[in-house]
Amino acid sequence: MKCDPPLYRAAPPSLAVKPRLIRHLLLPPLIIALMIGLGYAGFWISEHYGIRSLSENGQRQLELHARAVESEISKYTYLPSLLELESSVSELLDDPSPEHRQTVNDYLEGLNRRSRSRAIYVMDTTGRVMATSNWRDVDSYLGEDLSFRAYFQNAIRGQPGRFYGIGSTNGEPGYYLAHGLEEHGKIIGVAVVKVRLEAMEERWQRARLEAFVSDENGIIILSSDPARRLKSVVPLSDETKEKLARSLQYYWFPLNELQPLARETLAEGVEKLTFPANSEVKSDEEDISYLAQTRPLSDTPWNFTLLTPLQDLRREAINQGILVAVAFALVAFLLIAWNERRKVIATRLAAREALQEANNQLERRITERTTDLRASNERLKAQIRERRQAEETLRRAQDELVQAGKLAAIGQMSTSIAHELNQPLAALRTLSGNTVRFLERGQLDVASTNLKTINELIDRMGRITASLRSFARRGDDKGQACLGKAVDAALQLLGGRVESVHLQLHREFADVQVQIDQTRLEQILVNLIGNALDAMHAQPLPELWLEGDEFDGKYRLRVRDNGHGIDAEARKHLFEPFFTTKPGEQGLGLGLTLSASLAAATGGHLGVEHPASGGTTFVLSLPLVSPTPAEPI
Numbered sequence: 085m086k087c088d089p090p091l092y093r094a095a096p097p098s099l100a101v102k103p104r105l106i107r108h109l110l111l112p113p114l115i116i117a118l119m120i121g122l123g124y125a126g127f128w129i130s131e132h133y134g135i136r137s138l139s140e141n142g143q144r145q146l147e148l149h150a151r152a153v154e155s156e157i158s159k160y161t162y163l164p165s166l167l168e169l170e171s172s173v174s175e176l177l178d179d180p181s182p183e184h185r186q187t188v189n190d191y192l193e194g195l196n197r198r199s200r201s202r203a204i205y206v207m208d209t210t211g212r213v214m215a216t217s218n219w220r221d222v223d224s225y226l227g228e229d230l231s232f233r234a235y236f237q238n239a240i241r242g243q244p245g246r247f248y249g250i251g252s253t254n255g256e257p258g259y260y261l262a263h264g265l266e267e268h269g270k271i272i273g274v275a276v277v278k279v280r281l282e283a284m285e286e287r288w289q290r291a292r293l294e295a296f297v298s299d300e301n302g303i304i305i306l307s308s309d310p311a312r313r314l315k316s317v318v319p320l321s322d323e324t325k326e327k328l329a330r331s332l333q334y335y336w337f338p339l340n341e342l343q344p345l346a347r348e349t350l351a352e353g354v355e356k357l358t359f360p361a362n363s364e365v366k367s368d369e370e371d372i373s374y375l376a377q378t379r380p381l382s383d384t385p386w387n388f389t390l391l392t393p394l395q396d397l398r399r400e401a402i403n404q405g406i407l408v409a410v411a412f413a414l415v416a417f418l419l420i421a422w423n424e425r426r427k428v429i430a431t432r433l434a435a436r437e438a439l440q441e442a443n444n445q446l447e448r449r450i451t452e453r454t455t456d457l458r459a460s461n462e463r464l465k466a467q468i469r470e471r472r473q474a475e476e477t478l479r480r481a482q483d484e485l486v487q488a489g490k491l492a493a494i495g496q497m498s499t500s501i502a503h504e505l506n507q508p509l510a511a512l513r514t515l516s517g518n519t520v521r522f523l524e525r526g527q528l529d530v531a532s533t534n535l536k537t538i539n540e541l542i543d544r545m546g547r548i549t550a551s552l553r554s555f556a557r558r559g560d561d562k563g564q565a566c567l568g569k570a571v572d573a574a575l576q577l578l579g580g581r582v583e584s585v586h587l588q589l590h591r592e593f594a595d596v597q598v599q600i601d602q603t604r605l606e607q608i609l610v611n612l613i614g615n616a617l618d619a620m621h622a623q624p625l626p627e628l629w630l631e632g633d634e635f636d637g638k639y640r641l642r643v644r645d646n647g648h649g650i651d652a653e654a655r656k657h658l659f660e661p662f663f664t665t666k667p668g669e670q671g672l673g674l675g676l677t678l679s680a681s682l683a684a685a686t687g688g689h690l691g692v693e694h695p696a697s698g699g700t701t702f703v704l705s706l707p708l709v710s711p712t713p714a715e716p717i
């Protein structure tokens with residue numbers, strides 16, 4: 085079966101492979117790039133919205149904690165002004181006697197204890213501490229000149245003195261609230277309350293809140309993280325630094341800047357700050373980002389900043405980003421798998437269609453060819469019928485010919501047959517007459533001898549007629565013959581002629597069984613040997629060789645004589661019917677023709693060779709019944 089070439093013709097490799105190769109090469113980097121891009125987008129969006137939600141939540145927290153800080157600070161706002169009402173204070177300022185001082189000291193000590201402030205003290209208009217709640221302590225402010233303090237300078241001018249600073253006496257930080265004490269419209273002194281705000285820091289720490297308060301100079305005065313304390317949140321010029329150092333507001337602290345790694349302003353009062361991991365601020369391994377939300381504290385120039393760590397948000401955003409990337413990879417994988425499957429199905433469908441088409445074509449062709457074959461089969465059958473008829477006709481004609489040949493041969497031989505039969509008949513007549521006479525005479529022994537001779541003669545005549553009968557009988561194409569027997573029969577049939585020429589016979593063949601009717605083989609041999617005898621009639625020492633050998637499943641019998649041979653012209657017509665060189669009635673020209681057709685009818689062959697040494701060799705090939713040669717005879 086041949087496939088239809090156009091159906092299976094593939095695209096040229098250069099055209100079919102290249103785009104697929106490029107696609108296969110480009111697809112993985114493209115998917116990876118998209119994964120990274122989408123992952124980053126997922127991360128960014130998640131972080132953005134996370135920050136927004138944190139910021140909203142932080143705003144409420146900011147408000148809450150800023151209010152707490154404000155209320156903590158405002159608790160003490162009116163405390164210094166209350167001292168205006170205290171007569172002992174004004175008396176001390178009018179008359180700074182030790183008794184007055186002690187009275188006020190005691191009073192301030194009690195007030196300080198009740199208000200839980202750090203210290204309360206009163207200064208005169210020169211800034212010297214006249215009385216103080218901590219008069220008992222070693223590092224008491226008593227007698228100290230604090231006129232350089234900004235809160236004193238504000239208060240003496242009648243303005244509220246708000247000040248965060250580190251105490252110059254003991255280096256302790258505190259919030260100072262100062263108030264100018266008036267008497268009859270004139271400021272006679274300044275009352276100061278020092279408050280410690282560290283409690284707030286502790287509260288923040290306990291609540292795990294990250295927050296700080298920066299003052300008007302941008303210096304962090306309160307912080308949940310001690311490391312951030314007294315750091316500047318804004319850049320400070322050298323001039324400012326020097327001014328602040330001189331004011332001793334922050335004692336001798338260096339006032340370094342709180343330097344974030346990155347600072348990003350997200351909105352008004354909202355920043356994103358990133359601090360290095362190994363900075364003094366934090367000692368974790370990662371850099372830490374915060375959402376810093378700042379709000380001014382009312383009644384103060386301070387700002388409250390709430391720091392919300394962004395690590396969790398960042399981690400979540402990273403997870404979201406990874407999730408998006410993985411989801412994309414999964415979708416891409418599913419799409420690729422789906423596409424591949426689609427292609428496979430499409431290819432299979434195309435192949436199935438092509439196969440179907442090929443099948444259809446094949447079936448069409450088979451149908452066409454079957455029709456052709458049927459027609460040619462019919463033709464062949466008709467031809468076979470014709471041939472069979474022809475063969476039948478031929479065989480009948482052949483049989484007729486064989487029969488005619490036989491009859492012709494018998495006719496030819498009739499003279500010698502008559503001679504052969506007449507001789508014993510004459511002898512029989514004589515012998516029978518003699519025998520009657522010998523019987524009449526009573527010579528029984530002689531009569532008996534004559535009768536025996538008569539019997540032998542009758543036997544001989546019977547053999548002659550039997551040979552003739554078998555020769556004349558119609559044979560058939562099938563059957564088996566024994567070569568030795570056939571030769572004997574032929575020689576017997578030609579017995580008279582063989583004896584008359586004193587033939588020297590050479591029998592060099594095997595007694596094999598060949599596939600031919602016995603009578604037909606005898607007939608062929610009679611023809612061949614008879615022709616040889618004719619050819620040798622002038623030969624003084626006639627010799628006949630019968631040589632056999634087995635070749636290719638057949639047995640070849642060579643009938644060679646040393647007769648006159650056949651001339652070149654006669655060789656051309658040897659097997660033609662009625663070709664004869666024999667004079668008069670001697671030859672009919674049927675012997676070789678019939679013999680050749682008898683041999684051919686059984687699948688054999690009759691050929692001729694002309695040996696250089698002279699004479700003629702006829703080669704009779706006949707199929708063997710059994711390929712095993714018999715013993716030579």
Ligand code: ADP
Pocket residue numbers: 611615616617619645647648649650654658663664665666670671672673674675676677700
């Ligand atoms: P016929 O014997 O009646 O002539 P054949 O067909 O038997 O017919 O022989 C044809 C001719 O072939 C013979 O007339 C003879 O010339 C030639 N021929 C056949 N056998 C021999 C032979 N052995 N030697 C020479 N000539 C032969």
